[in-house]
Amino acid sequence: MPNESSFKWVGTRQIRPDGPDKVTGRAKYAADYTMPGMLIGRILRSPHAHARIKSIDTSKAEALAGVKAVVTSADFPELASEMSPNSEMVIDFSDVSNNVMARKKVMYDGHAVAAVAATDAEIAEEALSLIDVVYEVLPHVIDVEEAMAEDAPLLHDGMITEGITPTPTKPSNIAKRVEFRSGDVDKGFAEADVIVERTYKTAAVHQGYIEPHAVLASAAEDGQVQVWVSTQGQFMVRAFCAKVCGLAISQLRVTPAEIGGGFGGKTVVYGEPVAVQLSRKSGKPVRVVMSREEVLRASGPTSGGVVETKVGAKKDGTLVAVDAVLKYQAGAYAGSPIGPGCMCMTAPYEIENVQLIGYDVVSNRPKVAAYRAPGAPISAYAFESALDEVARELNMDPIAIRQKNAVKEGSKTVYGVTFPRIGFEEVLEAAKNSDHFKSPVPEGEGRGLACGFWFNIGGESSAACHLNEDGTVTVISGNPDIGGSRASIALMVAETLGIDYNKVRPIVADTSSIGYNFVTGGSRVTFATGMAAINAAEDVIGQARERAAKIWEIDVDAVTWEDGEARPAGSNAGDHDPMSLADIAKMAPKTGGPINGHGSINAQGAGAGFGCHICDLKVDEGTGHVTVTRYTSIQDVGRAIHPGYVDGQLQGGAAQGIGWAINEEYVYNDDGLLQNAGFLDYRIPVASDLPMIDTVLVEVPNDRHPYGVRGVGEVPIVPPMAAVANAMESATGVRMTSLPMSPPKVLKALEGS
Amino acid sequence: MAKKYHVSATVNGDPVEFLCSGQETMLDVLRDRLELTGAKEGCGSGDCGACSVTVDGRLICSCLMLGVEAEGTSIETVEGMADGDQLTPLQRIFLEEEALQCGICTPGVLVAAKALLAKNPDPDETTIRYWLAGNLCRCTGYDKIVRAVQKAAAEMRA
Structure with a gap:
């Protein structure tokens, strides 16, 4: 690894390459794309939580002047079950298809049943009202525990719970049971001096990106289809549209537009295959943009969950046993983040005896999608709350109890991985030494602290590095930039090549212009795609050295690369003036042609991340309103390539977590219909809800990355819910075991105390 | 029609x-x-x-x-907002202070912040937070947005 002090660009705060376009309104998002002759697509959605589709009559809509195409599930091939890794989750293409356009049954309020493309929005809306769908309303179930009951309405007749032996004979809404175990929990609890046993509940929450899903598709008569889309993965959109629409991958060219937030929610498709089929059927470009109501009703929130938690500790604070049952909502189709939820629950601590049993449960809600560290915030809320109670019972400092049990290099997790060098101990030390922790708690307020863990991932990544004729460089990669990855990639490439950051121009390319990249997710882009870009830059350096060797007529091994120049390796190599990248670029036509570097990897060795959050808050005992007054986010970030945008990840994740803790929830009525499908009633934090969010960047470099990068984007959403709940107990003496800690619930809890 | x-x-x-x-x-x-x-x-x-x-x-x-x-x-x-190729202090400082990530809220935030500074050239943090309470941002947690508005206000007063 290069010497830290020698970095010229890594660790500096440069203007982001996409910045100027974003402050002038020039940046082009998917809904901003238009084409000549473009039609407007609209989707008809289920008004029922659960119903059989008896018939769909689209004839009146088709007859309306200006309507150019109508599609239903009959226009999509029926797919057999086929599992595919997707972001940090796994999906079944058959479910994706059925979720995109309901077949036989609608599974939740807002499920798509038909779509139209018309010459303008008003005609498209009118056409939707002319589609006649006859439903047979079925009993529904919303609550995760009710869905697990023996007599619950069944969503899928063929759903036999996986992970149970012997295999159940009867179907249920439990898609899967998972189990993680180490040691002997009975023995562990027998050794415990203190045992805390609680059930914690969390509500389904939405990623809440401000930009609704948007796509423009244009199909040509030869079967080629172009797509411009708001997505975290253009290659995912290509693969999913190919499957769902029955196309070959080579028939699709997908261009990611500037993306207006994703947080995991744009790692799947909704309107994209619909736009493709409408375009193929009408022969015109079709744009489909969701409304906010559609985003909330029909795109993936993350699971709400129930976590039954039992934690045992000895008098000295040693954690001896954890026994937990986790029940996660999957939405209408299997696939909640129950696995990572279990794995992350106790990951920050060395605990000898652990038993975690998880259930993936379907109910009549929109299918969940990834949301920042999927699964982890739910289980961390439970565990870090219980740990806080253990510390209180033992009269132990919340940091001391965590330090006593903290994982370090060599610690083994319940899911079988042994940690390499990690920075959790350094994070706790930084928390202990932080100004926030050392300051007295203001009168009338409470302070809470909680920690969080996320694996982070690597994965398949491609990047190219083109040396331009004047010595500037274009870096081409294939991951939509949701967190400032163009800036971080350009910084690392500038560092590697030894040239000015402003001479490196990064772009995010379409699926036909760069090799495959796994989705932007798992906090992988700066780590994995960044590594591919570094490899591409090193490829350029290798070629540049060869060209210099050719010009100097010496062996390539006698040419070194330093400070952006080819230099003779020593006096034996001869006396040659150094050649800059610009010099070599200029000579390229005469020395072998264009110099283009390439990097294609399946990146391994993503460094796990740990964070610790400290929250001060006050509670209005008259209204139950909670005000967070001070907040600090401390995290091991490996190495902050662009510290400003690393700060931004820590702050943004904390803000989302505070929303999850205090405000956000999906509210259903007795008919299973979503009651708060808008930003007025699904209330994400606004500027006046939050204080400044202080950050402490701890840097324990990941030795599996050339610059020490660990993923940073997801860890920050893991600790906040428990940090807030723990602060609530400090402030009021009341333990909140159900999210959100909204005013009515807080008031009720205060009255009951 | x-x-x-x-x-x-x-x-x-x-x-x-x-x-x-x-x-x-x-x-x-x-x-x-x-x-x-x-x-x-x-x-x-x-x-x-x-x-x-x-x-x-x-x-x-x-x-x-x-x-x-x-x-x-x-x-x-x-x-x-910008005067030809010259960004306003607000726009430039949003870039310098990293007050944007995905950028979808940025045009609205900039227009709102400009309107605030036209009315009140020296707003305190609370004033900025309440003025911008109608501009949702899901990426930044608002910290850097508020700081950028404060810094731009200071530069524009100078």
């Missing part, structure tokens, strides 16, 4: 004319008729502020205004 109305207005200092139906919002007109896509639709219900513009100096959500109401008014959008 819905009846269209002829409307004359001023947008970013330039005279414009357009036809729109009685149902079209000012946001639709800006984006679809005038090709000014800087204002964004995040909610369509006046809750997110991504479509913020000023009408005769007053900050509004353009999704809550009808296109036909623009007759005779002067509208300013994010596209009208």
Whole structure:
């Protein structure tokens, strides 16, 4: 690894390459794309939580002047079950298809049943009202525990719970049971001096990106289809549209537009295959943009969950046993983040005896999608709350109890991985030494602290590095930039090549212009795609050295690369003036042609991340309103390539977590219909809800990355819910075991105390 | 086809004319008729502020205004902020202070912040937070946005 002090660009705060376009309104998002002759697509959605589709009559809509195409599930091939890794989750293409356009049954309020493309929005809306769908309303179930009951309405007749032996004979809404175990929990609890046993509940929450899903598709008569889309993965959109629409991958060219937030929610498709089929059927470009109501009703929130938690500790604070049952909502189709939820629950601590049993449960809600560290915030809320109670019972400092049990290099997790060098101990030390922790708690307020863990991932990544004729460089990669990855990639490439950051121009390319990249997710882009870009830059350096060797007529091994120049390796190599990248670029036509570097990897060795959050808050005992007054986010970030945008990840994740803790929830009525499908009633934090969010960047470099990068984007959403709940107990003496800690619930809890 | 109305207005200092139906919002007109896509639709219900513009100096959500109401008014959008190739201090400091990530809320936040500073050149943190409470940002946690507005205000006062 290069010497830290020698970095010229890594660790500096440069203007982001996409910045100027974003402050002038020039940046082009998917809904901003238009084409000549473009039609407007609209989707008809289920008004029922659960119903059989008896018939769909689209004839009146088709007859309306200006309507150019109508599609239903009959226009999509029926797919057999086929599992595919997707972001940090796994999906079944058959479910994706059925979720995109309901077949036989609608599974939740807002499920798509038909779509139209018309010459303008008003005609498209009118056409939707002319589609006649006859439903047979079925009993529904919303609550995760009710869905697990023996007599619950069944969503899928063929759903036999996986992970149970012997295999159940009867179907249920439990898609899967998972189990993680180490040691002997009975023995562990027998050794415990203190045992805390609680059930914690969390509500389904939405990623809440401000930009609704948007796509423009244009199909040509030869079967080629172009797509411009708001997505975290253009290659995912290509693969999913190919499957769902029955196309070959080579028939699709997908261009990611500037993306207006994703947080995991744009790692799947909704309107994209619909736009493709409408375009193929009408022969015109079709744009489909969701409304906010559609985003909330029909795109993936993350699971709400129930976590039954039992934690045992000895008098000295040693954690001896954890026994937990986790029940996660999957939405209408299997696939909640129950696995990572279990794995992350106790990951920050060395605990000898652990038993975690998880259930993936379907109910009549929109299918969940990834949301920042999927699964982890739910289980961390439970565990870090219980740990806080253990510390209180033992009269132990919340940091001391965590330090006593903290994982370090060599610690083994319940899911079988042994940690390499990690920075959790350094994070706790930084928390202990932080100004926030050392300051007295203001009168009338409470302070809470909680920690969080996320694996982070690597994965398949491609990047190219083109040396331009004047010595500037274009870096081409294939991951939509949701967190400032163009800036971080350009910084690392500038560092590697030894040239000015402003001479490196990064772009995010379409699926036909760069090799495959796994989705932007798992906090992988700066780590994995960044590594591919570094490899591409090193490829350029290798070629540049060869060209210099050719010009100097010496062996390539006698040419070194330093400070952006080819230099003779020593006096034996001869006396040659150094050649800059610009010099070599200029000579390229005469020395072998264009110099283009390439990097294609399946990146391994993503460094796990740990964070610790400290929250001060006050509670209005008259209204139950909670005000967070001070907040600090401390995290091991490996190495902050662009510290400003690393700060931004820590702050943004904390803000989302505070929303999850205090405000956000999906509210259903007795008919299973979503009651708060808008930003007025699904209330994400606004500027006046939050204080400044202080950050402490701890840097324990990941030795599996050339610059020490660990993923940073997801860890920050893991600790906040428990940090807030723990602060609530400090402030009021009341333990909140159900999210959100909204005013009515807080008031009720205060009255009951 | 819905009846269209002829409307004359001023947008970013330039005279414009357009036809729109009685149902079209000012946001639709800006984006679809005038090709000014800087204002964004995040909610369509006046809750997110991504479509913020000023009408005769007053900050509004353009999704809550009808296109036909623009007759005779002067509208300013994010596209009208910079002077040629010179960013305003607010825009430049948003870049320097890393006050944006995905950027979808940024045009609305900038228009709203500009309107605040026109009214109050020296707002304190609380004032900025309440003024921008109608502009949702899901990426930043607002910290750097508030700091950028404070810094721009200071530079503009100097």
